[in-house]
Amino acid sequence: MSTRVAVIGGGQNCEHDVSLASAAAVRGALDPAKYEPVPLTIRHDGIWLGPESQPLADTKSASLAAALEILGTCALAIPLVHGPRGEDGTLAALCDLAGIPCVGSPLRAGALAMDKWATKLVAEAVGVLTAPGQLVTAPGTVVFDGPVVVKPVAAGSSFGVQLVDRVVDLEPAVRAALELDDRVLVEQVVRGREIDVAVLDGPDGRQVAPPLEILVSEGLFDTETKYDGSASFVLPAELTPSESKELTEAALLVYDALGCRGVARVDFFLTAEGPVLNEVNTMPGMTAASQVPKMFAAAGLSYSDFLDRLIHSAVR
Structure with a gap:
C-alpha cells in the first residue's frame, strides 16, 4: 500500500x-x-x-x-x-x-534562516565569517561604503537584490527592497568564488553533497541570472582538500547552529581568508534541474532516492 x-x-x-x-x-x-x-x-x-x-x-x-x-x-x-x-x-x-x-526544517530553523540578519548573527557566533553589513529600516539612513549589495532581509530567489556601485543608486535600491520587506540588509561586496554546499539529514546520518560553484559572467547571481540560463555551474567545484574541508565544516556549523533538518543549501563566497557565508536556504529549489538535486545526483543519489531519504528523515 x-x-x-x-x-x-x-x-x-x-x-x-x-x-x-x-x-x-x-x-x-x-x-x-x-x-x-x-x-x-x-x-x-x-x-x-x-x-x-x-x-x-x-x-x-x-x-x-x-x-x-x-x-x-x-x-x-x-x-x-x-x-x-x-x-x-x-x-x-x-x-x-x-x-x-x-519534510524539512522546523519552525525555529526556518524562521532564523529566512531572516538574513539573524542568520549572520548566528553564523558569527559560531565562528563563521559573514560580509560586513548594516540593517536598514528606512531609505536615506545608511552611509554608502560601496560597492554594496542591497537585499530584503526575508525574501528568496534573489528578489529585490541589487548591486550598487554609486551612492546615487543606493536610496532607490533600498526603497525597492523595502517594497518586499520592512527590513533591508546592505552588505559590502565580498570578492570570492560562489560555492554552494548542500547538507542532507537522513535516517543513517548526514550527507554533504559535492560542492557546486556558480559562474556568472558579470554582476550578481540575481533573480534574472538564476532563471534565464546565463549562469553556469561547475559540479563538483574544483577545490583543494583544505578548501573542501573548510567549506564542509562551516556548512555543518551553520546547519547545526540554526537547528536545520532535512535538507539545506548553505551558500558561501570562498575568499583568501576562507569561507564567508552568504545565506542559507532551508527549502531550496527542488526541480530535477535545481542546484541541490543536481549536487546529490553527483554523489550518486538519484532524484527519487533523494526525496525518499528526505521523507524517511521526516518520518523518523
Whole structure:
C-alpha cells in the first residue's frame, strides 16, 4: 500500500511560480510504488486549492480548515513553498500543530534562516565569517561604503537584490527592497568564488553533497541570472582538500547552529581568508534541474532516492 504524501506548492509571495515548479517536480519524481502524492496549492490570495486544483472554500480560513482535513489523511507533508509564509517555518508550524510529520526544517530553523540578519548573527557566533553589513529600516539612513549589495532581509530567489556601485543608486535600491520587506540588509561586496554546499539529514546520518560553484559572467547571481540560463555551474567545484574541508565544516556549523533538518543549501563566497557565508536556504529549489538535486545526483543519489531519504528523515 502506497503512502499518502501531501505536496504543498504555490504560496503568498514573489516565489509563487518557483514553488509551483518545485511541487510539480516532486510529485512527478516520487516513486509511485511507494507514494501517492496529494497536491495542495496555496494561491496568491491565500486560498487553498485541493487535489483537483479547485478552491477548497471561498475564504482563506475556510479553505485552510478544509486543507487540514486533507492533510489529516496523509502520512506526512512536503511543504515546497519557498520564501515567506512557507520556508520561513510557517508551514512547518502548521503541520506541527496538526500533528503531521513534515519534510524539512522546523519552525525555529526556518524562521532564523529566512531572516538574513539573524542568520549572520548566528553564523558569527559560531565562528563563521559573514560580509560586513548594516540593517536598514528606512531609505536615506545608511552611509554608502560601496560597492554594496542591497537585499530584503526575508525574501528568496534573489528578489529585490541589487548591486550598487554609486551612492546615487543606493536610496532607490533600498526603497525597492523595502517594497518586499520592512527590513533591508546592505552588505559590502565580498570578492570570492560562489560555492554552494548542500547538507542532507537522513535516517543513517548526514550527507554533504559535492560542492557546486556558480559562474556568472558579470554582476550578481540575481533573480534574472538564476532563471534565464546565463549562469553556469561547475559540479563538483574544483577545490583543494583544505578548501573542501573548510567549506564542509562551516556548512555543518551553520546547519547545526540554526537547528536545520532535512535538507539545506548553505551558500558561501570562498575568499583568501576562507569561507564567508552568504545565506542559507532551508527549502531550496527542488526541480530535477535545481542546484541541490543536481549536487546529490553527483554523489550518486538519484532524484527519487533523494526525496525518499528526505521523507524517511521526516518520518523518523
